[in-house]
Amino acid sequence: MATENFLVQGFRAAAVNSGIRGKDRLDLALIVSDKPATVAGVFTTSLVKAAPVLLDMERCKTGKAQAILVNSGIANACTGEEGMRLARLTTAMAADALNIAPELVQVCSTGIIGQQLELACFQRGIPKAAQSLVGDGLADVAQAIMTTDTFRKIAVRTALIDGKPVKLLGMAKGAGMIMPNMATMLSFILTDAKIDHDLLQSVLKKVVAKTFNAITVDGDTSTNDTVLLMANGLAEHPPIAENRPEALAAFAAALEELCKELALLVVRDGEGATKLVTIRVRGAVTEAQADQAARTVANSNLVKTAFFGEDANWGRIIAALGRSGAQFDQSRVDIAFDDVFMVQNGLGQGAEVEARATAVLKKPEFVVTIDLHAGDGSKDIYTCDFSLDYVKINADYRS
Template sequence: MIVPGFRAAAASAGIKKGQQPDLALITAIRPAAAAGVFTTNRVKAAPVVISRERLRSGRAQALLVNSGNANACTGAQGLEAAWEASHWIARYLNIPDRLVLPASTGVIGQKLPTGKILAALPDLVTRLDPEGLSEVAQAIMTTDTFAKTAQIDGHIGDHPLTVAGIAKGAGMIHPRMATLLAFIFTDAAISPSLLKTYLKAGLAQSFNRISVDGDTSTNDTVIVMASGQARNQLLDRPDSAAGQDFATLLHQVMADLAVQIVRDGEGAQRCYRVIVDGAVNAVEARKAAATVATSPLVKTAVTGADANWGRIMAALGRSGARFDPEQVDIFFGPHQVVRNGQAIGPAAELDFGDLPELKDPLLKDSPLEDLCALYIARLQNLLDEARLYFIGEKV
């Protein structure tokens, strides 16, 4: 993975047991346009507090990320540790402290081993390489079973550009910022304000549309940086054709990473999506889809390959979405089991267990399309509006 204008490196600082990589650095050759979105949890880790404040300027030049220690619930000492680490990496890079964004992931409540991190920084800086992002994806893993990366190459006019991202996350995954770290890089020339607009729009269609276990964390961070090396005309209007082209690429990378996080859900054996078609509007569709997707009873039905459509109907009914129960159709994959709010018959329900997607446990290196059982609720006689959720089922 190479994004013009960025270099990256990873190293073992001894935060984790053994010699696993647990410290990472990504730098831009000059201050880059930057935007971020952070956890909605009232309990926020020290690096979240610092990075959120520093990103108010819309510029950043370095990300310093550690895994194995969340540096959360560590009080003033935690803030001092995050500040000190970012201060020293700024000195090594000869850039202002305010351009360094710290991030952490790992165990909550343990003090950050600042001495180990500071000792590893010189080697980290010397190892910076344009091809280092793949190593960083490995270094930020905690309970993940595979590194999560995504890259798309495209064009803005005659200018080729790249959007690439890395992420970690497997547990404490839920909307309102799914628990994760995600870092996305591009060489597009774009204003910080427009970059944040596109980031927030993409979040609503990706990381805020996934759930595994219903928990949210103290360290959720999604940051995007743009080096401007593509030399395109500066993107600064959200309604421009060039801006929309870039937004499409950014959102595709975000969605790809979000799905990978679900597939790697802790203990996950099923990956499925809920599609609601025909809701009054997007808000109503989201209510319906979210309630079905996060229902424990629906999850257990998927686990057992049980076409218990009553659980879906009940979830829809308590979702707050407006619909006529006598106009609902429900499908399990290609099999329709409910028409106009009533069962089609036992034979249709039995077909659900024969879906090839449910024959074997979730294989993490298989195409997503081969792993999804589709739950489709059609709320008829209303406006067409489709939204979906991806869920990793825990057993």
């Protein structure tokens, strides 16, 4: 993709090395809107929330933001009052460099839990970033927020609203502590759409439930999960509003596509992942039970290591379903790997079918469809396999 795709009118960005992560890595970034934008955010549901999450939640309520300050390397989580003080102080430093009100600065951190930010890095990095802001700096920000990610995650969509193009650009980071219960660890979405805060918040929340909140790498929800969406209203359409369902639907659809693309990139880059697997549960008693069933399968280490071993091991899948809490009759369960019906009415379909199922598992991407035949509830959860590299990465990396 050419970098001109990574532009949204009215937004500028820069990423710099500030010394948090050695001398070379991009580790501090600013995203700035030329004018105050409508902001919406969804945040981790973990009881243990990082300082920047607490600050952003408070500021998001005002409905307006003009800048996002972000660093990788240190999560500023479990850092007590000093962590809150530093979160506030660094946003004030950014506000100062940008000549805007501190309340308009959102802040995100990702990295090691339990360490304090080093102020010197921000003193060094913030002015440098503020002076380097450019329209096509967003791709660098996507780079700067990576931790164990192996590639940067950035996606764009254009919606047509009242015949006018509206641009959406999003970025995200993974790659571990991923079963977001709000969002992947960090995702920033920028758009020139015109839309008010309450509506933007409500659309974002619905979209996140179906995208970022439907992925899992390791079943662990982070202390720092944050999705921030800034809409600066520079597009030429009349404002998106609840009484204009067509415009709202066009915007929501583009946002959902964007978030889904980013969410799947996070799973694809899950720590050690070699396969992207959709666990599609159908026929559950309720949607909540479908979610429970799909999530239990998607998080089962035994299922995920079988995927890594390219073993069409439906026994582990049905065992996970059995402990999931979802209600069903095991003699009615069907399980398919892509279009290969490996299990019908709770029974395996023999060696020939298994050979075809095994061929599906050799693919880098496939769908496991589970029909419980117990009701109408359905849910897709996106997961990855569980490889030797997951253990290597996490036995060595300090999160």
